[in-house]
Amino acid sequence: MADAVARLDLMNAFADTYRRRHFVDEHYDLADGYLQTTLSDDQHMPLRFFVDYNNAWWFEIVTGVDVPAVGYDPDSDSGFIVLDIRYDTQTLRAMQHVHFGESTINRIRTYASGSFFTRSHPLVELDAAGNTFWLETGYRMDESVAAAQAFLDSPRGREFGSTEPTARPVERIRTNLEAFTAG
Numbered sequence: 001m002a003d004a005v006a007r008l009d010l011m012n013a014f015a016d017t018y019r020r021r022h023f024v025d026e027h028y029d030l031a032d033g034y035l036q037t038t039l040s041d042d043q044h045m046p047l048r049f050f051v052d053y054n055n056a057w058w059f060e061i062v063t064g065v066d067v068p069a070v071g072y073d074p075d076s077d078s079g080f081i082v083l084d085i086r087y088d089t090q091t092l093r094a095m096q097h098v099h100f101g102e103s104t105i106n107r108i109r110t111y112a113s114g115s116f117f118t119r120s121h122p123l124v125e126l127d128a129a130g131n132t133f134w135l136e137t138g139y140r141m142d143e144s145v146a147a148a149q150a151f152l153d154s155p156r157g158r159e160f161g162s163t164e165p166t167a168r169p170v171e172r173i174r175t176n177l178e179a180f181t182a183g
């Protein structure tokens with residue numbers, strides 16, 4: 001039987017990483033865990049990729065994440081988190097259903113509206129562009145980083161990098177991508 005207090009503590013720590021916009025490795029089963037999302041045809045995204053992608057790209061684009069609810073159900077040994085993800089004036093509402101390994105999160109199922117990414121707002125458009133290579137390159141970090149760098153060097157990427165509100169996020173993303181290629 002799982003320790004309900006420990007599970008809820010892990011869910012609250014997971015929520016806090018969303019609020020701080022930076023995931024930490026120790027919360028996840030990085031060897032075998034995965035995420036499924038309604039935005040990518042139910043493919044299994046390895047949690048190692050999920051953590052690195054979000055820290056390098058996605059958290060630099062979103063302007064804030066509110067967590068209105070988090071919980072744990074001992075009967076199913078699963079948790080949930082409700083997310084209000086802000087892109088400046090636009091808010092994506094999402095939910096994640098979480099399953100656990102012995103002491104870490106090992107599966108996450110994300111529910112969010114794909115139509116949100118058709119909105120006309122520069123931060124949403126930058127994230128939507130990124131989804132095409134981050135979420136559709138087979139979750140291989142080297143290929144995704146190279147695709148991200150190529151996109152940022154393209155005319156559209158340079159446009160994002162030269163105008164607000166996307167210029168500062170693009171600058172931070174470039175720095176994060178350089179760290180992947182240097183290491």
